[in-house]
Amino acid sequence: MSAGAEGKAVRVLDLAYVIVLGAGLGLGSAHLAVSGRPLVGMVEIGAWTAWPRSGGRDIDPYMRAFLARGVHLPLGTGEGLELIAERDDTGQALDGRCRYRLAGATPTTRGWTLDVTDKDGRPFRLPLDRNGFTDAEIVREESGDLRIAAAADPQAGNWLPLPSSGRFQFRLRLYDTPISSQAGETRSASLPRIERVDCR
DSSP, X not given: OOHHHHHHHHHHHHHHHHHHHXXXXXXXXXXXXXXXXXXXXXXXXXXXXXXXXXXXXXXXXXXXXXXXXXXXXXXXXXXXXXXXXXXXXXSOBOBTTEEEXXXXXXXXXXEEEEEEEOXXXXXXXXXXXXXXXXXXXXXXXXXXXXXXXXXXXXXXXXXXEOOSSSBOEEEEEEESOGGGSOGGGOOGGGSOXXXXXXEO
16 A cells, blocks of 8 residues: 555544544533533522523523423423422432421412422322422421421421432422522522431
8 A cells, every 4th residue: 555545544544533533522512411400590599409591481502402301391480480409408419318307488489399309300109199298288387487307207297208218309399489580689598498317
């Protein structure tokens, strides 16, 4: 083989390598960008995280791609706000082997729900077929604050069953609430605290 032919073969291999590498990096980064909830538009309020524009007209392209996968149906901007917690107030990941206390205030809202889900937002099959509470079912403190015991084993008071082990999320949906348009200005004191009581 002549030197010119060898040079062409090397250039073709280099070009093929660049194309494969570029395609791999492009597809990999696109998958990472839409495989989970995007960081763009995210608002953190204490242990809770929200994407207030996910149901609005000015939705960013990353959230639009995430929602196009059919994983989740967001609340519209005027309908309310969903907040997700994967960690407690100290930053430790939520674990089914632990007991938690959710306590404190809820923002002004027409109604709310609190659910336990897996990381993809799917409900667990839990005892008593209870995966959550609504504001109408909860027994509040005299001060008006809520107090919920979340654990795998039955607890006194407002008991929210958890999976016996593994990671999970709390999902708090606030319906017809003014903070849906002001989530970035909301203080953590206006949302329930998530305190780890103990672990087995």
